[in-house]
Amino acid sequence: NAGVTQTPKFRILKIGQSMTLQCAQDMNHNYMYWYRQDPGMGLKLIYYSVGAGITDKGEVPNGYNVSRSTTEDFPLRLELAAPSQTSVYFCASSIGPEETQYFGPGTRLLVL
């Protein structure tokens, strides 16, 4: 099993550009999550999904959108990149709501 994979590993965006961060898991987990980690801070939940077709906002959803058309994939969309979105983004998945979350390696995003 590859576990949770994320692409790209690193990206530089200009202000106002858009991009999609990809996340896939092969563990047949129902729950998937997107977090961001700013320097010196803990992880903050952006969006999560409890199954295909079902998504909901986390603590910091502004400026992001998600979709969940399959169990495996949970892409995160940035529509109008802003410097405040410079961060490391982690995707995670779990089999259930209070089960262990397994994290991907992260995507480092720099918005200039």
Next chain:
Amino acid sequence: DQQVKQNSPSLSVQEGRISILNCDYTNSMFDYFLWYKKYPAEGPTFLISISSIKDKNEDGRFTVFLNKSAKHLSLHIVPSQPGDSAVYFCAASAYHSGAGSYQLTFGKGTKLSVIP
């Protein structure tokens, strides 16, 4: 307002000694607590957890203690090894009725350095 606090940004310990990482929380609705370990350029990996109905959970060299009355938990690593050098995140889980699911709240992390 930080609901999960790790007040020590860093900790240095000699190899073979005990490492104690602390975490405090303010939300009494948290019912499940986890520790994650993170190496540079990698995602966090689950280390150990404890339910609020317990006060101790042990897994090999790692033990987590929970003091609900003090809203405090700690992670003990005995003996510490150089490979334990990483950032350790404390996380707490609570049910969010508005969202209809459990969500994790993370502390800022403590960077542990185990000196050979």
